[in-house]
Amino acid sequence: MISRQSLIVARWEFLRFFKWKQQLVSYLLMLAVIAAIALWSFFTDESQQQYRIAVPPELQITNTEQFQFQRPGIALETQLTQMQSDGSWHAVISLQDGQLVVHTLTGKKWLQQLDEVLQKHYRHLAAEQMGLNATQLAALEQSVEIETRYLDQAYKGKDTPEKMIAIGALILLFVGLSTAFGQVLISITGEKQQRVTEQLYAIVTPQQWMDGKVLGHSFSALKAMLTSALVMLLSFTVVSLFAKKAVDLSWLDISVVLWLVPFALLGVVLCASFMGAIAASIDDPNNSGKSAVMMITWLPMILTFIVIDSPAGMGMTLLSFIPLTSFAAMPVKMAMVTVPWWQPLLSLLLLLATVYWMRRVAGRVFLRGMQMYGKEPSWGDIVRWALSNKAD
């Protein structure tokens, strides 16, 4: 199905956009930025520090790890002056007309934690006044555990690791298709503007040329997805290390990941073929509105994301069989509910047939578009060529 010429074109296209030095530098930069953010968060984390708080003598609040409550026995004004002049306290608390007032120099993140400590203290105080003992108070503070039991045995649960994989797959598809979007547009319209097209036509058939383009840019998209996945994992590791947690990748279910691969591969090829067909119909990208249509390829991910919390619903079922959306929807559905074996297989076969048809359409649009010599085809022309069975 794929000729030697198509593979040569694919290799050329892949390497044309594969600037490994720049990519390596950009990934290193990205990692450096993530590391810098993690470092910044670590060194500015106020919850790790201790704060001295001046309180009125009647406020019998217990010290915590973070807050040390002191009762200085001097006037409030003097306390405030000392706080401002030598930083004796991080905050001064006073009771004015039964109202608790926190005086501090400026807004700080730890004030929220202080607020929680004070709230807890007053809840305990109120409980004691009502004559509640410690057990009763603990019972009141205990939140009710509600367990949802799903009768559909196929549903794996709401916030499972599989859902994380599904969302990750959608994000990676976005990354891959965005890469393909830019490259296909630049590559095809650029070749037209650099006047290489007619030269190439004399060497390879329009179909071989389009197959090569689609394949080359699909590889680029897959490479972008793979490297993004690796960067995500690396970032996860870096963040875990800074948070002094063990790196835990047990949530990464390889069997689910293996199912994602063929769908992602065919989905990228399908979208690259569609983009190729649209790009081949554009004569001058600066004066054509057609390039925006290529963004339609993002729709499957958006539509899938909307119904991600109802993986067994009608919407997701429909999306998982329509070949134009199945590459995004079926893996998500499979990650979140158990589906019969024939469903992904049927979905994959339908997708495969659509990929075959779309690449033929792209080849035809390229040939017919080139024969128009500088005149951009209308949408009517494109639809007619797409539906035509005329030999290329």
Add this chain to the structure above:
Amino acid sequence: MQLIVTAINKAYSSVQAVKNVSFHINSGEIFALLGPNGAGKSSIIRMLVGMTKPDSGSIMISYQEQHYDHVPRRLLGYLPEDRGLYPDKSIEKNLLYLAQLHGLSKSKALTEMEYWLDVFELTARRHDELKQLSKGNQQKVQLIAAVLHQPALVILDEPFSGLDPINQEKVVLFLQQLKAKGMTVILSAHQMAMVEKLADHMLLMAQGQVVLAGTLQQIQQQSQNQRQMKVGFSSEVNMAQLEQLDAIVSVQQLQARHYLLTLAEQAKVSDCLKLLLQYGELTQVEMQSADLHQLYLAAMARHKPEAAA
């Protein structure tokens, strides 16, 4: 290889680009398509390459007892009118890519590339990006790209365009080399002096139609009634007035007060001289046979009233 084109027609929307054109080309020949812009040369070339099909008529290419309705890609070396390569890639990368697409192995492609780069004195610049080269040198790389795979038929659309006279001569030598290697060459051009040196057969076209066809000698014979007279006047005369004379088809100023007149078929030389004397004293009168450039201009001039009618 033999190529026979029979009564082809091609129209784009309301424009009849090619009208009833026929010709044939034998193996190892250099065949020139001549004519002004819009004459239909590129339309014919695109039909030969298979990019478009004739509305009527036929194209038959015979090669090793096989017959085709356009030149098969494996036999074709093509320099399109609308041409370019990858400007941000080196000469070597551009040429190797195209050669490999033609089916050449890397080592064979390298050997061929080195040979042609040497011919065009570009060896030292093989690693330069194409955008760093002059337009003339880029044109040379395009020519190499068309012949690297040693095709049986080379079609070159305007190979001389954009080249200075020195590089035009190099292209003449290049084409002679192709012929020596046994390749058949079809080229389109405006540069008559170059074509005259090279072409075995030629086809002069205007507005999609054949105006003259054959070898240079045959064309000269076809135009034998097309006499030309070089005249000198003692003072400057108005060219427009000369052109209005029925006996004169076209007027070309050669130098101050000297003109080349193409006479109408029926015009008598003596009558012409009488008419010319009305415009001033003649200092020179010389009859001459036309070269291709003059035949071309005369043919175009003859063709204009037909088209207008």
